[in-house]
Amino acid sequence: EIILTQSPGTLSLSPGERATLSCRASQSISSSYLAWYQQKPGQAPRLLIYGASSRATGIPDRFSGSGSGTDFTLTISRLEPEDFAVYYCQQYVTSPPSLTFGGGTKVEIK
């Protein structure tokens, strides 16, 4: 099973600042199979980025994804008040079928 390790566990920033979140895989994965989600308290996750760098429908362009192999990054260029939340990366492989999430990074207001 591929393990995804997210860092840092918590990121304390102010509105307007840039946020850089890391997701490291225990083995190389296809960038096509890496996604990022945002989750706010009491809500379901929301897809932000899929295929490592493609924004989902309706996602503002301040969110961007990059990376390949084992190292992937979610960048929020300028934090808005509504961006303070927990972020998860997710990967899958189809043979044998497996799907895992990272442990999450909480972006909190400093």
Added chain:
Amino acid sequence: EVQLLESGGGLVQPGGSLRLSCSASGFTFSSYTMTWVRQVPGKGLEWVSLINGRGGITYYADSVKGRFTISRDNSKNTLYLEMNSLRAEDTAVYYCAKHIRISVWHFDLWGRGTLVTVSS
């Protein structure tokens, strides 16, 4: 409106059974692979199971294999998760989610979740 709505959660004793349902609306349900994901309150996300559009292909996480069964009724636009031999560690909020498209295992629509509590 495009949405998913889970139901069927509740309190069940260890060793018991429960069936979750997920009602879909606003999209062509039969065209999409569907998934169940669970989350222990305050913890991370864990994928549970998926089923393809026609219902002929299913996959399970090792943690639930042999105990949980995923199914769907496309005539009713409904996804199911039959959970047997429940354990305390199955306690979680269970979400159903829609895959972006065939053969892509990322999820662009989620329900609000239903809480399953396994306790005596």
